[in-house]
Amino acid sequence: MNVEEKIKENLLKEMYTNIDRLYDYMEQHYILSDEHHTLIIKQLNKLKDQFYLISQNSKLS
Numbered sequence: 001m002n003v004e005e006k007i008k009e010n011l012l013k014e015m016y017t018n019i020d021r022l023y024d025y026m027e028q029h030y031i032l033s034d035e036h037h038t039l040i041i042k043q044l045n046k047l048k049d050q051f052y053l054i055s056q057n058s059k060l061s
Helices: 003-029 034-057
Strands: none
Touching: 003 034
């Protein structure tokens, strides 16, 4: 693994942690229906997937 890949990996970990915090925030501050709970998870997972694709297909600045 080269330096750029390692940096990208660390950046993704940080972004994923922040996305997980968003989920925790929503769960702590709102009473979510099952439908909304599922929707939030689905959308946040999509966001993680998008960040992953961007990271894999883009160079660092």
